[in-house]
Amino acid sequence: MPSFKPVIALTRGLEILRVLNEQQQTSVGALHKATGLDKATIVRMLETLEHEGYVMRDAERALYAPTGRVLVLSQGYDQHLWIGSVADPFLQDFRKQIGWPSDVALFDRDAMIVVQTTREPGSMLLSRKPGFRFPLLATSLGRAYLAFLPEEQREAVIGQLAKNPEHWNDLARNRKKLNRLLSDTRSRGFAFTDDAYSREVFNDAMWAIGAPIMQGEQVFASINIMMLRRAVAVEDGIKQFAEPLRQTAARIAKALVTMKGGKA
Template sequence: MPSFQPVTAALRVLEVLAALNRLKEASVGDLFRETGLNRPTIVRMLETLIHAGLVARHPERPVYVTTGRTLELSSGYQKHEEMALAAAPILARLHAGLQWPSDVSVFDGDAMVVARTSRREGVLHFNRRPGYRAPLLGTSLGMAFLAFCDATTRAGALAALSGSSDPWNAVARDPAAVEALLETVRRNGYASMNKDYSDTSYNGVASAIGVPVLLGGVAVGSLNLMYLRNSLDEADVVARFVAPLRTAAEEIAGALAGMRGG
């Protein structure tokens, strides 16, 4: 438990920076819609971030962008790099074979961090790049990991999510319900994207299935496959893609074990 109450202004600055980072460029109105903070507060937060060198005004349009200095904020984070290295050639082969993009991710407290993606610019790009934080109970990446991770990690993650107002996290407050969901994932061997998350993040256009990356039977990450819901239904996706997705996850696990000398 933290020793002191958080500094509200600092949390708001970080919220505005995170939103701007997701949007790539944004007006004050865009950030208002993304964060719900009032416009004067957003302006003060942006001015603070400009002063810190993390944000700049666009020279020609009334929008803000992040600067290269934001890269310094992630320079100490290394956990995803090993997974990205292990998965890169496997993701490329998987995409070439299945023609739908995939992400591989690692756990980071209350989300899965995308370590590597096979997405390209176009209809299925969706701005999800390495470093994207995928909600644990909203995405197939998160559910696949939670179902197969160790009990201590799972309990800590669910406790962290129990106070969230996101609709896909409501189940975290019902231990029996969340265990039933995770048991279904274990029984099926794959997880599906939460419909509320699909509707919120992709306007219901896209969904995904995900499988765990296992070492010694315990999840160390997860792998998904994204698809368009008007092109395929989930039954087709499961029938055609779960088996190759599992094979790819096993290959990634083997590459990780080799890198670790195991």
């Protein structure tokens, strides 16, 4: 447990920087909508970040954008690079085997973050590069990761998500429904993307299944398959790809353990 209460100003500043980094270029109004923070507070945070060199301001259009200095904040973190590099050859082989793109993602506090992908630029409606963040409870990658965590870790994550007002986290506040969904996921061995998320983000043109990349009780990451509804019906996709997905996840997990010297 922390020795002191969180520094609220720092928490707010980091939230502003996180959202700004996700949106790449945005306004005070958009940041207010995304964070719920008072606009005056947002302006103070932005001006502080600008002073420190992490943010630049387009005065003519009243827009803010992150600078290259934000990269300095991630230099000490390389787990995503390691897992992405280990997973890449397996993902490439998997793409050749099934003909559909896949992502590998890691858990990042309250969301999942893509660390490797076989999506091609401009394909599948949109291209999501490594570093893209998306809601944990709405996606097959997030649900597959959460469902297979050891109970204590899973409860801690759900508790954190329940405090987040984003509408994709409403499920964390409906424990009966969430527990049933996670139990079904464990029974199947894979997860589905939420239908509402598919409608909102992909105009209901795509669907996905995801599986955990795990060894024993340790869940390293998760892997998915993205498919067009008009090309692959859900029932057919499960019959064709669920088992190859689990097999690929197992191969990646085995390689991760081997790379760590056999320590899971």
